Amino acid sequence: MNKIGIELKWAALITAFTCGWAALESALGYHKDFSNIIVTAFIYYVILTFLWAIAFIDKKKSLGKNAVWEFKSAFKFGLFLTGLLTLLSPISQYIIYENISPDYFENIINYQLSKGKQTRESLELIHNMNFTIRQGVMNALSLGVIYSALYAWVFKTKKQVINTPPTQTNFNKKKK
Secondary structure (H helix, E strand, C coil): CCCCHHHHHHHHHHHHHHHHHHHHHHHCCCCCCHHHHHHHHHHHHHHHHHHHHHHHHHHHHHCCCCCCCCHHHHHHHHHHHHHHHHHHHHHHHHHHHHHHCCCHHHHHHHHHHHHCCCCHHHHHHHCCHHHHHHHHHHHHHHHHHHHHHHHHHHHCCCCCCCCCCCCCCCCCCCCC
């Protein structure tokens, strides 16, 4: 349990943040009027990026002050965190769209219909629980792999090579 404790902690924190963010958006009315959804999505992803960075920092600190954390190990940490977040994604999507904002799909369909660019049938194909869960899983996987690679590269430490002075040899041989 101790080996995966940090991963579990950060998967739970990031999932809770996602649900909390959706609750905030809903409370502010952004799940009824979608005109500012791009701004709130941008802020969400900025905060999410920092949460991932803090997760990597937390893991690196847990290894000890002088520990070597190579890219491969850091990337494995990120991939494991990605896997946990991918498993938790359907749960968070269900909480968001069934409990926090149960009218979300109907609201976004009506909003997009008012723009007059698509039909109800085409909108219902992409705004439903099954499609959203699949999309959430794919987003968790793709974004997780990108974050894992980026932060593994940023937070890796190199093996310390101790430089020793070269030994001196005596080249003063007598010539006959």
